[in-house]
Amino acid sequence: MKLLKRSIHYFIFLSLTLPILAQESSNKLWYKQAAQGFEQSLPIGNGRLGAMVFGDVDEERIVINEESVWSGSKVENNIPVGYKHLAKIRQLLGEEKFTEANKLMKQAFKVKNAPKYAKGISAFGRYQVLGNIHLKFLGNKAKVSQYKRELDLNSALATVNYQAGKQQFTREHFVSAPDEVFVSRFSGPISFSISMDRPERFKTSVVNKHELLMTGALNDGFEKDGLTYVARLRVIAPNAKIKADGNKLIVESQEEVMLLLAAATDYRGIAGRQLSDPFKATSEDLDKAEKKSFTELRQAQKADHEKYYRRVKLNLAESHNSALPTDQRLAAYRKGKADPALAALFFNVGRYFLISSSRPGGLPANLQGIWAEEVHTMWNGDYHFNINTQMNYWPALSCNMVEMQEPMNNFIASLVEPGSKTAKAYYDSPGWIAHRLTNIWGYTAPAGMDIGGPAWLCEHLWEQYAYTLDREFLKSVYPIMKSSIDFYLHNLWEEPENKWLVTGPSASPENGFKLPGNKRGGSGICAGPTIDMQQLRELFGNTLRAAKILGIDAELQKELAEKRPRLAPNQIAPDGVLQEWLKPYVEREPTHRHVSPLYGLYPYYEITPEGTPEMAEASRKLLERRGVGQSTGWANAWKVSLWARLHDSKMAYTFVQQMLNDNCFDNMMSLFRPLKNGKGKKLFQIEANFGLTAGIAEMLMQSHPDSPAVDSRPLIQILPALPKEWSTGSVSGLLARGAFEVDLKWQEGKLVEARVRSLKGQAAKIRYGSVTKDLKLAAGESKVFTLSDF
Template sequence: MLIPDPPRRRRGKARARLMLAAVAALGLFSGASLAAQNLQLHYDAPANTFNEALPLGNGRMGVMVYGGVQQARYSLSEISMFSGSRYDGADRKEAVNYLPKIRQLLLQGRNVEAEQLTNQHFTWSGEGANAHYGTYQGLGTLTLDFAANAAPVSDYRRRLDIPSATSDVRYAQDGVRYRREMFVSAPDQVMVLHLSADRAGALNFVARLDRAERASVEGDGANGLLMRGELDSGGSGKGLAFAARVRVIAPGASMHADAHGIRVEHGTDVTVLISEATDYDGFAGRHTTDPVAASATDLQRVASRSVAQLHAAHVADFSSWFDRFSLQLGSVDNTRETMSMRARLDTYGASGDPGFAALYFQYARYLLISSSRPGGLPANLQGLWAEGTSTPWNGDYHTNVNIEMNYWPAEPTGLGELVQPLFALTASLQQPGAKTAQRYYGARGWVVHTLTNLWGFTAPGAEASWGVWQGAPAWLSFHIWDHYRYTGDRDFLRRYYPVLRGAAQFYADVLIEEPSHHWLVTAPSSSPENTVYMENGGKAAIVMGPTMDEELIRFLFGAVIEASQTLHVDADFRRELEAKRARLAPIQIGPDGRIQEYLKPYREVEVHHRHVSHLWALFPGNQIDLAKTPKLAAAAARSLDVRGDDSTGWSEAYKVNLWAHLGDGNRALHLLNVLFKPASRDTRLGHEWAGTYPNLFNAGPPFQIDGNFGATSGMVEMLMQSEPGQLDLLPALPDAWPQGEVRGLHARGGFVIDMRWAKGKLVEASVRSLRGGDCKVRYGKRQVLLSTKAGQTYKLQPADFL
């Protein structure tokens, strides 16, 4: 029995007491801490859809567990399962010839004509998922068909135990109690499914492995299956090859395997091992790995190990990440914590449920640990979970907010190493992005536009209205710079400085002078996916110098200037950036009191547009600050009011962060409450509304994992905000969270914060310094200055703040 039964209540409290004893011994907390919440998702019926099934993953392999009785379904995924191939033809080699004319039209205020010319000569003419670009796909489906049994089912329970990253299905039928537990091991790189019955010989089933297209299945010995195939390359070259193996271990049972499945009869304790492999060799693009052989090696490596041994190694690995952070909101509500998640979602809005917010927070950390590991690929639009041969929006990497949002909660919740795949992806875009920069802009450095994939795609998208946006190199660079601000790791900065420098070179070359104020601006670009009315009444998305671009470039130039000083390199380039940074367009407040999204106060075609790109300077850019720039902060609040709260899931999540940075915890919580409402479909209109699916996946709709990560980041910002050398404690605590406790919050500058509050007020906090140095800690309008030494912990109480 891998997960203790009954649920983890006793073990959770015991573990909490041990952890608190250790904390007390360290002197971090002087008072009693809150009881630990039960971090499980409970269900009283099998899943019928993808958005009800439960996700497991190890960063590379993933599975969605449906938990059926007569048929158990497992949707398998592997994070490199991307069709298409590398393709130099995505760039229009003549595009740069049309750049002067496009810019001339923009300078003349003829944006509609400029957009027409951009669509004709400055966009990608490929066919997306059906061509070289490709799409992320599910690997296949493992199905267990159990022997027909008409007896009624009782005591059905399906759950996900987050701290052990293990799923559990149990039920009784015909006097037999059945149990199925599953986990995906990172140290052993296999999926493990353990089935048991309390009556000898009661397990009778056929295990089948299949895929809708481009795959074949064969028997693999007396107790195994092998599926192999090759995805469509979108051209004449070789597509990505993949393989999956299933091996059944069932002492005392009879088994037979062929292409139709593995038949298991009279089993009592059965283990199913699954391995997966592709020949994707990182961002280098070489097909060198033999996935058939690799999948066999992974199974052979664990052949002699017991399920208990495999599970212990899996839990130790997962816990090494997950246990770095804990959060308690409110007191433990045993009734709510054992409710079906459907019922808990349905009742959340009626009476509030702080414990659910904490569960959602930790679930997002679970999803990040499960979908992004060092040395692997970044979490995509669906993390790593998929089924079928296509995914919404191709399941790729959208760079105008989505992939960045995936990693917002990583650094502050102790998971900074998990951002490494995003750094690697960004670095991999330098070579193809340098070609794109030359072919479209005649510029140095590198560029990527609104989306990219595993094949190094950096060209503009297929339509100017969304695909020709220049801000991605700067926003991707922000995560590199932010990791340095958290860690102070100069070796890391030195390694990735060429990436930052190349992005800055691109912008240094493409900025042009606009005629009204002689500011330096981008052209052509857009404010992501938004369209406005021009002064002559026409509609256009292509503009000069959208506010977001200027904010991003201001950040990037500043970061490269500071990095070059720190590393003692590029003095001449630093001076160039200093001069050009001083000439960037400032953040403007429009006639209506809002942050102006463009150089001119254009009127939006869609007032409640989902993107809030022009508020990047509020979060995550931190160029707009309540205390330092109050007028801009007020204009940002006005912008959010006009945009409205209801939107796509990821947009609602973004707004949680923005309201937190405006110090309005109640408005931030309102956005969370909007996000937490059950996702539903209007059967009359056929429209699906944003919210939360039964498995707590965020509904864009459809499912996009960035909403999960963005909401969790917003909760971080409600509890703590940081810049190097400055911490703000409880800057946006909502009234509905009057008591709570957090441990393991990481802050820029190299600090780790634990704190506890009650009746809406800070009770005590501790600041552990990882690197030493001064730190200004602010609580409300009061603050204390700490001069810290590396490795030392500093206890604070409200009376310490002056």
Template sequence: MISSFFQKSCFLVLFSILGCQFSQAQSTDKSLYFKKPAVNHLESLPIGNGHLGGMIFGNPNQDRIILNEKTLWSGGVQDADRENAHQYLSKIQTLLLNGNNKEAEALLQEHFVSKGVGSGEGIGANEHYGSYQTLGDLLISWADTLQGYENYSRVLDLQDAIATTTWKRNGVTFTQEAFSSIADDVMVIKLSASKAAQLSFAIGLDRKENVAFSSAGDDILLMTGQLPNKDLAGMKYAAMLKVVQEGGTIKNTGKQLEVDGADVCYLIIAATTDYNIDSPAEPIGDPVKEVSKTISDFKIATARANHIQSYQEYFNRNSFQLTSQDKGVSKLSTPERLQRYAEGNEDAQLPVLYYNYGKYLLISSSQPGQLPANLQGIWAPEYQAPWNGDYHLDINIQMNYWLAEPLGLGDLAEPMHRFTANLVESGEKTAKAYYDAPGWVAHVISNPWYYTSPGEGAGWGSTMSGGSWMTEHLWEHFRFTQDTAFLKAYYPVLKGASEFLSSILIEEPENHYLVTAPSNSPENSYIKPDGYRGHTAMGPTMDMQIGRELFGNTIEAAEILGIDQDFTAILAEKRARLAPNKIGAAGDLNEWLHDWKETDPHHRHISHLYGLHPYDEITPWATPDLTSAVTETLKDRGDDATGWSRAWKINFWARLGDGDHALLLLKKLLQPIGGDGSKIVWGDGGTYSNLFCAHPPFQIDGNFGGTAGIVEMLFQSHGQDEVIRLIPALPSSESWQKGSVKGMHARGAFVVDFSWAKGRIAAANIHSLKGLDCKVLLPAGMKILDASGTQLGENTGNDAKEVEFETRAGMDYQLVK
């Protein structure tokens, strides 16, 4: 796309990249820092406003900025249900009841998977299922590359959400600032120089397929297209680039804009599609008109301030600090810090940086009214994203939102709530087609078209509890906020999921438990005593745990709302008969209804520990025997796994109160991974240079799950009694012994600030939002005071003690020594 006008002396590029670096101080807990341009997207700096994302390479010669628009998907609405699949349900269940799992799985593969190719085995860009796709590239080719460059720096400031690249060439310092504004719904790139009339470059938009380019004025480029949907018309999109300059001249060649001798330039990008979030079968709006209006409404004068204000309104709600510092770290790049940390050196602020980065990524990839963050958040360079960049309902999309509620960012989980509700309509059809059942179901995978059918493979696609798991986030939002209006609005979603699950349960013959059938324990397989290795089963442990949680949540929600007593009475009866957690002969927790061995003892999914996390029916203080069993399971599975699996294990060990093991897993999660992300190594997860989590390849759920794990190490409020626990899994490492947290949210609608020193709580403040009774595990030697100084509780013993006290809405309560 870039004209030969600026293709000069390319032999100097390598010299420029390798020979011109310098070190500068950085904010070690709130900035990513690179000493050279990115060579791939896993070294780039991500920016985003929820739906419009950019990945900044920062090359002073020919720069690339990958563009993404969250709704840009190939494919479209499809009918993937086998309408008469339910005719085979009874036979499949009978085979399972009789122990004929092999025949059951074969019959399931023949008649009970999706119609057609489903997701295309994760390569569905050219199928009806579709794939998340990059919007394209913004390319900047500088005119003065003959001189090389020096003093290079590329920094992502997490406090302001601005990516800044600086370099010096021929005595002139150049600066590129980039951000994606929540307030103005545009991406802005400001180019400036330390001397006047120094900005000379060509700029263009590029896309490899399904694209047309045109100019819409002397300073505007337009990129439009329509993605494929198999043999049907697909999604329309538009992206507009406008250049606003101070000084110099600009020329529009039709394919690019050429700027010569400018003092300052602003590149403004807007993008959208005709996707209709609540009715995908009915495209809405004219993308060209939409981006034109966005660009015309944009005002440069207030853009930076608007961006920072809208972003910080989320970012500043919560903070985490560790007081320890490490000399010399501030001059190291982020990749250098990762390598140093992996070699066993201390970097007290690296876990804090990872925490802040997780918070940044959530704000930047999930805003109210949008689709949820997908497997890549919003940052993907591919036209065929890994696993279609879709929504996996057997942990991945849920993990993306574990951190939202405790960080006070529950409003950023609105896309997750909306998505769950929008699954109901198609899920009702799927429930009827496969199970002849009321209510709604969603299986393992979904997309913007609200796909709810089973996957195309019996080995993984028949897990039936994906939709039920999604509803956990609805109930958790209520637990944290006590918002009865929200609960009333979403109660039908909970009820529909319960209607389905309660109607399809069957009685197994050995213990007369109620179980699901057919189903899977996500993506794992078993070995029966007769040697058969299979996936299809009845009553896998995770299904039973999710069933108890869903029924319990629905019962409690109905009680709060004063409705559906007859229905919840039936749920309570069935809940009591669900197959319980069972401890196997080896002392671990059974993954299946029977004590079968796993084909892969170190499998990345540990789905049967759902009851430990995110559900809370297994806790060290209430279920010691099961706690021992899950601990044994974690030891057996080991610490090595894919990136997101390591993140989940951090949460597990934190729930068990073992901060040192949680930190060990965090260090494993942060082990540096090189390459371009194309290689898949199932047991070798870690972190790429730009802190993206390596599955590998890149999946953002590990970032979010890792951040949530740090939260669990510092703060917990789960369990039947929702007791607030401060630093419940604090590592013994010296760098963790002094710190503070502000703005942590607890179940029961409390906001908590606290600090600790020498590994013990020094002070805390609990703010009551709704005036409910508060329970806190009060450290030894501390007391609770209200705003007037009246003592409400005291612990004069040597061990922490649970204390309950009344609160008033809007009031603060102090924990002091």
């Protein structure tokens, strides 16, 4: 009897403590040593300001970023001659004379001030590091023990704790959105020197005996001063001794010390926080923040972060390795040690990064989020429209962070004006166009000819309505969608063989095909690549639905309804794979990282296993051809969602594993390209973090219509791709199309409970396994489903 009671008590103890442990291991990064490089540091941010904490005991370095620290300038990029050659280029494409078409296109689509990726300067510019804070700690040189460096994702606090001799030291760091400052607090007694610098173009000086001012101007691309930046750091320590030593401060205090840093630029471009005087702005931010205690600053920052982060919770099973420091935990996982909760940690890191790098009123997250330590960031740290920028926002809606998408929406809106000039210059066309990439200066000129990017951007506008049913939002973004439609309608043309409407010149990102007859060389330039046609079917359909909802543009509705069926359809090649181009050309690289023709499977949903089974099978075969080998982080992240849409839990999980094995730094930031034999340049791009977060959400819940042409009601699919490795777990707060919030619990691979809350009273369907039921709830009403309901 005593043994039975002990067992019952132990079971109760586990049932109460395991969820707490899961919360810890799924919401914290921690290490037993200081960071050895950027890829091990702790990233924090408030959307506009970012910081990377290294945590060295003797000489700390903290990297500081501000979202608008961009070189380059707003200049004219268009050369208005392209449209004169469009008819001939299209004729050559129709005749499959790709070499001639490509040659003429290169002559016709020239630009001024093109992007440059090599080191150097250009008017296109690049995102850059703001600077570094250097702290050199003086005095206590006793042996260090009990070191721990930690980032709490729940509350966005980075801490460093250690003992030197008998003295305990604590450092706390966060970036506050409410107060627009970076905050550090050091326990006392303490003495240290503090300085600020950046790799180039800076001057640091001491102001008012307790403040450092770093300022400078970036190059505008013409060997002249461009954007001005200001970083102002203030020491808050009323009873400390503070003295200047050149451009450094020396601080000696028997009590705790607080540092406040404010930063701003005079960026007055197309989006984001626009200031005319960053000197005044940073001074005012510090003056306001200084009036508050550390506790008051921390409480405001914590509450602000938690209201977004805590909307969604994912719990997966713990293992022995879940308790290890994060770097050791990753190393154990790569040796095959089970750790389901590690995927939950990566999922949460993605949500944390989006909250930290994209906030209302600011710029959207770029290729680096906001975190960079270089002047020459990879790919300029810019915005790529052939997947990267869009992938950054894949988890914004499904993971219930709608507000985080506002910077993306505003950025899209800001491209209409420059994009209209580009449309006129190169296509003599109404509407707007932005080619493969852009910067914060409004670059929309050709830089790669895959021209479906704006349609893809417009998808994000429609999807926010689809998830929220916010009619006023739809009304505000409809003109952007309509203007994009104007461009594509003007530029569609009939290909000669089937009389389908196609785009061109265009390309399938970033793959190419061998020329007909197996001639040497190949082509990327083409007419009507599959991805373009899928994106236009989506844009035409979404704009048509939006016009009906808003009760406007009857003639446009008629035109879209007539022309949408004439767009070149999805095709299955003779070898059974989903075809990438109008004809079954042979890929130059069958295992290419881009799987562009699968846009219709994800993020769009015109291909589904139930609604279009033959196309779904052709999509599967294309994915199989692309392979499972090492690839870029974003490609592996995309494949998680693609396999999830095919309801293949095994393959979806395979790419989750591959991300954690090959595309993940020690601080859980995504590695752009896997290292070969542990060697190579460590390149960071953040979109894979966001892509995998979205992919895990897709594995647990999907909400797209099953057959949108037949029934446009959202279908909420419960656990459509749950792998056996996650046999027990729970998730709460996921957002579904139709304005539903969904909570799920499962055990031994089977549903225990699904709670669905309707926010707007939209009719829908719900499916678990092969059973589908109608869902009719009033706004604010919830319903609980259990296994017996299916």
